[in-house]
Amino acid sequence: MKITAIRFAKLKVPLVTPFKTALREVSYIEDLVVLIETDKGEIGYGAAASTPVITGDTHQSILSVIKQFIAPKLIGMEIENLNQICQVIQSSVVANYSAKAALELAVYDLWGKLYQAPLYKLLGGGSQTLRTDITISVDNIDKMLSDCAVAVAQGFDILKVKIGNDLQQDIERVKAIYQGFGQQTQIRLDVNQGWNAKQTVFALQQLESHNVELELVEQPVKSDDFKGLKYITERVNTPIMADESAFSPKQVIQLLEQNAVDIINIKVMKTGGLSRAIEIANITAQYQADCMIGCMLEGSIAVAGAAHLASAKAQQISKIDLDGPALGQYDPVQGGVEFNGPAITLSDGPGLGIKSIDTLQPINDGIWPL
Numbered sequence: 001m002k003i004t005a006i007r008f009a010k011l012k013v014p015l016v017t018p019f020k021t022a023l024r025e026v027s028y029i030e031d032l033v034v035l036i037e038t039d040k041g042e043i044g045y046g047a048a049a050s051t052p053v054i055t056g057d058t059h060q061s062i063l064s065v066i067k068q069f070i071a072p073k074l075i076g077m078e079i080e081n082l083n084q085i086c087q088v089i090q091s092s093v094v095a096n097y098s099a100k101a102a103l104e105l106a107v108y109d110l111w112g113k114l115y116q117a118p119l120y121k122l123l124g125g126g127s128q129t130l131r132t133d134i135t136i137s138v139d140n141i142d143k144m145l146s147d148c149a150v151a152v153a154q155g156f157d158i159l160k161v162k163i164g165n166d167l168q169q170d171i172e173r174v175k176a177i178y179q180g181f182g183q184q185t186q187i188r189l190d191v192n193q194g195w196n197a198k199q200t201v202f203a204l205q206q207l208e209s210h211n212v213e214l215e216l217v218e219q220p221v222k223s224d225d226f227k228g229l230k231y232i233t234e235r236v237n238t239p240i241m242a243d244e245s246a247f248s249p250k251q252v253i254q255l256l257e258q259n260a261v262d263i264i265n266i267k268v269m270k271t272g273g274l275s276r277a278i279e280i281a282n283i284t285a286q287y288q289a290d291c292m293i294g295c296m297l298e299g300s301i302a303v304a305g306a307a308h309l310a311s312a313k314a315q316q317i318s319k320i321d322l323d324g325p326a327l328g329q330y331d332p333v334q335g336g337v338e339f340n341g342p343a344i345t346l347s348d349g350p351g352l353g354i355k356s357i358d359t360l361q362p363i364n365d366g367i368w369p370l
Helices: 059-074 082-091 097-114 141-153 167-181 197-209 226-233 249-257 274-286 300-312
Strands: 003-020 025-038 043-049 129-131 134-136 158-162 186-190 216-218 240-242 263-267 290-294 317-320 333-335 338-340 343-345 354-357 361-368
Touching: 003 059, 025 059, 025 097, 025 300, 043 097, 043 300, 059 082, 059 097, 082 097, 082 274, 097 274, 097 300, 129 300, 134 141, 141 158, 141 167, 158 167, 167 186, 167 197, 197 226, 226 240, 226 249, 249 263, 249 274, 263 274, 274 290, 274 300, 290 300, 300 317, 300 333, 300 354
Parallel strands: 134 158, 158 186, 186 216, 216 240, 240 263, 263 290, 290 317
Antiparallel strands: 003 025, 003 361, 025 043, 129 343, 333 354, 338 343
């Protein structure tokens, strides 16, 4: 099965409620979709979100990088040479992780179709069902409590609470949410780099003194503040997780060698694709460190790839944060991964299992070769 062309399209889905963090606020899931065509008539699906404040990538930059630097090297390559294709994708340009991720997702989808097997089975096998948390956006306390109540009524028993824009108010938010829902749910905090190290220690010691038991706190400090993460980890009981600090395998090794964090958050858009995500999962296994699999508010194309990885690497990835599609008003992707409240069910179709995509908008000049 040989790559013959690469096409691009856009997919936009309105959110049920705006997604608010310490870094950004968005109202839609917006993906750039990459479709890799082959001489056998098969199409591989990949996608990437625009996250300039996290990865530095925009849809325009993703499109330009693929067309100018990566696509010319992929045309004519055989899908069976998966590792070689991934190496070409990774080495064609530095950074640009989301562009690489979208391409790798489509290639892995085709790899599954080549061998007529779902991706999670080719990656080692695992459960066909997963259970995700749901994100509670940062807002006033009453709105956050209301959002928590809705989530619990939908069957979610793990809440990922976004905070980080006001230290004292953050403490009060968490105390109120824990008082209301701490007995029936696990609570994860995501600070999105909103605090510094001393503020984090102060906040967590305050919460711990009020018997607030959190499953973890995600990325409280700036992404390059490894010393700050270590300072926090040494002074609190609550597990600390690296997200924006952990893009590459090298960063993950540095964090774990320094005992700077307890948990690593793997995101396909950060790692640059499934090949590096698999590498990071294997590294954490060597250090006996825990992992979460997360997403960047992508739709169900990209999240399907992450879900297949989570199933195959369940011994390393014990925490699932793949709620992006569940936050949308509808899912335009037919086949693939099914989202039903907190339950994620993987298709047994080949590759990612995607059959068709509704409301897909082709980009007029978005095909290579021209």
